[in-house]
Amino acid sequence: MSERTAVGTRDFLLPDLGEGLSEAEIVEWRVAVGDVVTVDQSVVEVETAKAVVDVPCPYPGRVVALHGAAGEVRPVGQPLITIAPLDGADAPDPHATYREEERAGSGNVLIGYGTGHGGPGRRRRRPRLAVAPEPAPTAPAAVPAGPAAPTGRAVPGASSTPTGSLAAADREPEPAPAGGPAAAPLVISPIVRRLAKEHGIDLASVRGTGPGGVIRRVDVEAARTAPAARLAAVPDAPDAHVGLAPTGDGDVVVPLTGIRKVIADKLSRSRREIPEVTIWVDVDATGLLETRAAINAASPDAPVSILALLARICLSGLRRYPQLNARVDTEGQRIVQSAGVHLGIAAQTDRGLVVPVLRDAQRLTTRELAAALAETTASARAGTLPPARLSGGTFTLNNYGVFGVDGSTPIINHPEAALLGVGRIVDKPWVVDGQLAVRKVTQLSLTFDHRVCDGGVAGGFLRHVADCVEQPALLVANV
Known part of the structure; x- marks a missing residue:
């Protein structure tokens, strides 16, 4: 993860990001040239095609160079930051430094998780107050010698709040001096x-x-x-x-960079490789809404969403029609049906469309599904999900009704084989027992890979889902 350079300095290279990611965009430097850093200190925030994460540096010392400015894309394996050992009184015990590095590991880990001796979970960063970037100074400010803590001073385009300080959002900003800027x-x-x-x-x-x-x-x-x-x-x-x-x-x-580029590439590949077909049906969702109201009335502290009930129905359908919980291995010329349902949930975020995954969703109860969905979608919109949570799905549920539309012909999330779409639920005239009534109606669509099954399987799955939406009691026979 590093290269030895002149006079004992070390280049910390952008680590392997995993999940097929080969580059990252620098969002914000946490340190500046001249700062003293410690083992496992976060030095830069980067944005991959799947998440915004912090990169910890496994080496202690003084920063002598930052490779790349905010907004620049750096490839994996290229220098990210250059660290020089501390001299004289600033230098810690070399044996202690070695022990720190040994505990820290090589740094060749998934970014966002530290390098070895941190706690098991990732700490959520508190909001920090930043100022708009100012023109770069002609020379870096002098840094006093001594074992001072890292200052976290900003570089152009980065936050000016020192790392580790109290969140500046908790303080009222000071007014500008009279007559000053x-x-x-x-x-x-x-x-x-x-x-x-x-x-x-x-x-x-x-x-x-x-x-x-x-x-x-x-x-x-x-x-x-x-x-x-x-x-x-x-x-x-x-x-x-x-x-x-x-x-x-x-x-x-609009340049195709970052997550927009990944979305474009993945959807284009899906359209090129998958012979997809979309079928749809209108359903009366009145009974589903009544069931949800009854569940939440019984336990208001743990509410269940409509999306959680639809996820439960999808899991029931995939148990009956496992052909749709699959992928096509084109190199091996085979269809692979997954043993577990890794349910993807399409979520619109400020960074674009992402599909966080609930692994082995079939093992969760309906209330556990509801809690997991709420936590996962919130984390996805906040950009705090690690890359591993944004890949590996086997079936996707897409609630495009939140955009106020009735239907869609969505593109399958490659390499999955199927996607269920749900339109908005609106009042419509509906025939009930031979009488016209106003009911809560929605449209369900199933887009599937015609290589994994024919219309009989796809139609059977969609009809099962529709029947369970109209008569939720049917779920009891399948759980």
Whole structure:
């Protein structure tokens, strides 16, 4: 994970990210040149195609070089940060340093989990107050010698809040001195900074409506849609990383990078390789809504969502029709049916469409499904799920009804073989026992790989799901 360079310095290389990921984009440096870092200290936040994670450095010493600026994409195996050993009084006991490194391991681990001696779980970062980047100084500020703790000073485009300090969001910002320069814009969320950069919004021109004047996402959106919205890019933003770049003719160019590139590649591959077919049916979901209301009335402290009930119904259907819980191995010329149902849940996030996975979902009760779905989708939208939680699904449930649409012909999440889509639930006229009535109606669609099964299996699965939605009591016979 490192290369020895001149005068004893070490290059820490961007570690193997796993899950087929070969590069990462630098979101924010946690340290600056001259800072002293300790073993396993987080030095940079990077964004892969699947998650935003912290990278810990396995070497102690002083930072002498940062390879790459915020917004730059770095390939795996290339230098990320250069560390020099501490000299004289600054240098710790060499044997202690060796023991620290031995406990830390090589650093060749999945980023976001530390390098060995940390706790079993990943700590959630508290929000930190950041300021808009300023032009880079001509030379780095001098760093006093001595065993000082890491300062975490910002580099251009990075947060200026020292690592490990109290969350600055808990404090009221100090006003600018009379007659002095205006206070820098207050930003907490990396998403806000990214949105401003993508839309060419100068944060200095945005009025924050959050506590103490903190700029929120809605403020950036308002500035983007305002007639006088500024189109100039944020200072120091790399040209290739500006998400929306107006051209001379007024066209907007959106570069396919990061998660958008992965989504485009995966969906294109799905369309190229999978001969997909979509079938659909309208169903009366009145009984399903009544069942959910009865369940939640009995235990209001552990509510069950409609999505959790639909997931339970899908699991029942896949137990009866396991052909759809499969994938096609094109190299081996075979169909592989999975022993467990690793249920993917399509979730729209600020970074794009992701599909977090509930592994062995068939082992969960309906209430456990509800809790797992709520936690997983919330973590996906926050960007805190590790890459392993965003791959390996065998069947996907897509609730596109949240967008106010009735139906869709979605693209299968390659290499899975099927996807169930659910439209919005609305009042519609429906015939019940020969009489016209107003019922809660939704449309279900099943998109499946015609290589794994024929219409009989696909139709049987969709009809089973529809029957269980209309008569939830049928689930009792299958659980």
